[in-house]
Amino acid sequence: MPRLSADARHTVRLAVNGRAHAAEAEPRMLLTDFLRQKLGLTGTHVGCEHGVCGACTVQIDGAPARACLTLAVQADGTAIRTVEGLSEPGRLSVLQEAFRRHHALQCGFCTPGILMSLDWYLRQVPDPDEAALREFLSGHLCRCTGYVPIVAAALDAAKRLRDA
């Protein structure tokens, strides 16, 4: 691959929520900004922008990761899943529905990242215990809820997904 120049834009090709996309980015563009500004997918939130808060968490090639700690050019050729891909139009996913039922969000800023992490985790660990869930959620900051309703929503969603 040729060296990509700092002051030019380069085509980045990736799949987002199962759809192929191509858009231009400078080498320094973060994946968060690429998703939001180039693809118009503003569900991925920009919080601390240095990997601490977890608001920008998306799934890259099937694993949850910080979009703000990834350059768009690094993500060339990957498959990304964002919060926009969680539900069918007009119908929330089981996890999203559980968040609503348990009031697991107030301002909602951290929610897309937490949903993308939990969506992955509940597929890996269908019957999680609360301690493991809390450890897993340590990668996310929520300043509204105190986490109690988030944990309750995740446990409820896990049960419903198991029973489904």
Place this chain on the structure above:
Amino acid sequence: MKPAPFDYLRAETLAEANAALATEGSDAAVIAGGQSLVPLLSMRMARPKLVVDIMRIAGLGDIAVQDDAIRVGAAVRQAALLAWPELGARQPLLAQALPWVGHWQTRARGTVCGSLALADPSAELPLCLLALGGSVVLSSASGRRSVAADDFFTGLMSTARRDDELIEAASFPCRRAGTGYAFGEFARRHGDFAIVACAAVATGKSVRLAVGGVADRPALREFDEPSDDGLDAFAAELEARDDLHATADYRRQLVRRLGRKTIEEARCRV
């Protein structure tokens, strides 16, 4: 919080990456998982002219057992090593320490060798490499060299890696018979930087204790017969400093308490 402009090169071969580093020297930065470099770029604490991506170089993503050590290639992500089915049997210290490295969401991208290259004084992987007596393989246009952990970590976020070199692999010695391994950490929140982290390797004769989070780099002490006085002396020598998270005195106290507990756990496993 946006990086300053830089060129980007996705190297296809190790030779291509080596050539770029030979030409650019300290103006180049190597990116693998990017979990440390990208925030440094965003905060403009790092302003390289060129970022060399090594993640798609064939062969760097391998985990192999070689000469009684686990050889972890530069592109191996922390989550991949943790998920390696042989890890617990081959080296229990790594299996115990890796869940403490960042969070699931950063381990999915961050690499083992990237953490070694950053050499954060409170990071778990440099601590394990030192406790186990491991080494790193440095590659450059002029060849390869292997550097022992003890010589590799030279100070605060500083290593023996030259500007024209990159870490090609790290080598963690496998578990030995008659040896017990234990890891312990105290942090404000799971996944945060350690206030103090300890790794102990015990045999019937002696115990090696490595301590991170206190001095400017992980520190190692070998005890024939660990005693409270010995731990006190070790803690005092580490030149702990006060910071936002803990006082120096608190850190020394943690070295004594957590150090003793970790040593006891390792000895129980001999």
